Amino acid sequence: MALDRAYAEQLLEDMVRTESLSGEEQAVAALIVERMKALGYDSAEVDGAGNAVGHLGSGPRRLVLLGHMDTVPGEVPIRREGDLLYGRGSVDAKGPLATFIAAASLAGAAPDWTITVVGVVEEEAASSKGARFVAPLWRPEACVIGEPSGHDAVTLGYKGRLVCEYRYAQGTSHSAGPLPSAGQIGVAFVNAAQAAADELNVGQKRVFDQISPNLLSIHSENDGLEESVTLTISWRVPLWFERESWEAGLRAVASGLDEEEGSHELRFYGSEVAYKGTKNNPLVKAFLAAIRSQELKPRFKVKTGTADLNILGPVWECPILAYGPGDSSLDHTPNEHISLDEYWSGVQILREAVQRLTQG
């Protein structure tokens, strides 16, 4: 089946209309596999993790185009308003994934190459199950992650992440007494963590290069015998971040705050390292030329969030970037939408980039 703009737009709209919260991607995976087969992919199937995987060609050199199928919750009424398609996932990240499916079909198989297009599950969940499942399966020569960069930009890197849960408890004391309350201890921990980040951030001008704290929750309670505070902090962390020394520093802070009758628990989890790919490689060159071929001026981006690039970049160690039409400031918002003109431009740019990379 020849793919044209109308088919590409219908593909995206059908994907957006198929709900796919994290862990509930079966229906959209089946839809994607069906469309890959209709478009002439050499094979397409749902893998053991629930990912939709299609291949074009069977050569020893592999290009992986990988985007996520799942969305965050929140119903955004699906509608077209002029050039705009509204709906949950239209930008994050069914727009980029539909771009991959369409562009790979248009680019076609190349001698010596296998083009693998993957719609992965659970990127929006902390598990990143889909990306972790495929990480050991292949050793691609290049990889593109599907996230909205804008059709004229490529994203070179993402910050990492670390989360901690801190709990402090002590015997209840009279509020008129000299001991700080558990709540005050919790606030002192948050402030100490902020000060530690501020100290390390000195001289770092870009947010991408800073440790960025976010207090996710804080709760104190008192049952008459014991008072306690529980809090969760998430840090978006830069390339230079040293997790072990950071954790050791905060463990020392927590111990220093313990009163004689109090004790704390501290747990770190959700760690993702920051990752940034290089600029001078065949993949970036192909994109720069492809973007310029559409008479656009290419842009580079680095992002303060995290994506599956954080997981696959360090494992595959190949040229890697993120690409996709759409405005990432609309991610997770009730106003999520994508320009269909930009979407189709993204399809053309990616087709050109894939052909430049695999066909010279």
Added chain:
Amino acid sequence: MNGICPECAAEVELPGDATSGEIVTCGDCGVDLELTSVKPVKLETAPEEEEDWGE
């Protein structure tokens, strides 16, 4: 193969195997340049890294 820096007009030496899209740094003014054409050689200011939030 040499090109001219569009920022400071210095001569910029390019790798012999440079291809379109190559990023090089001007030795005089330090700006990153993109080789946008090999024949004839054309250098343009390379895209700067913009910060963006989200995924």
